[in-house]
Amino acid sequence: MDIQLINIGFGNIVSxxxxxxxxxxxxxxxxxxxxxxxxxxxxxxxxxxxxxxAVIITDSSHVVLSAIQPETVAHRFVVNKDSKDS
Structure with a gap:
């Protein structure tokens, strides 16, 4: 499984x-x-x-607070996922 990273603003990245x-x-x-x-x-x-x-909830029960909109984070998630599939 490849590690995919998402920028959640201000240089912060989550898996x-x-x-x-x-x-x-x-x-x-x-x-x-x-x-x-x-x-x-x-x-x-x-x-x-x-x-x-935006509040990001992970499978390890960690909760990450972000200053960017949930739609923006989701868009980055989808765009990143699509670029990996190509």
Whole structure:
């Protein structure tokens, strides 16, 4: 299995193979997930102090906060996946 990497902004990169979901941080259940991840030391804040716009949930239960839109992250995920298939 090839390692695919996704840029989530400000030079931060996550493994695309480990991503389960890319969601908006607005809903109460997602805010709860962020709080629980912070308490368990599984939260990775890659926003550089900016507003959180995307929450990336991985298969290892890590939660990554990004300052770019979920649609942008998803687009990069799809474009990266398509370029590997070609």
């Amino acid at each position: 695309a193979n480990r991503i389960i979901a890319i969601v908006s941080p607005e809903s109460a259940p997602i805010k709860r997930i962020i709080t629980e991840a912070r308490e368990k030391s599984l939260l990775i804040d890659a926003t550089y102090g900016r507003r959180t716009r």
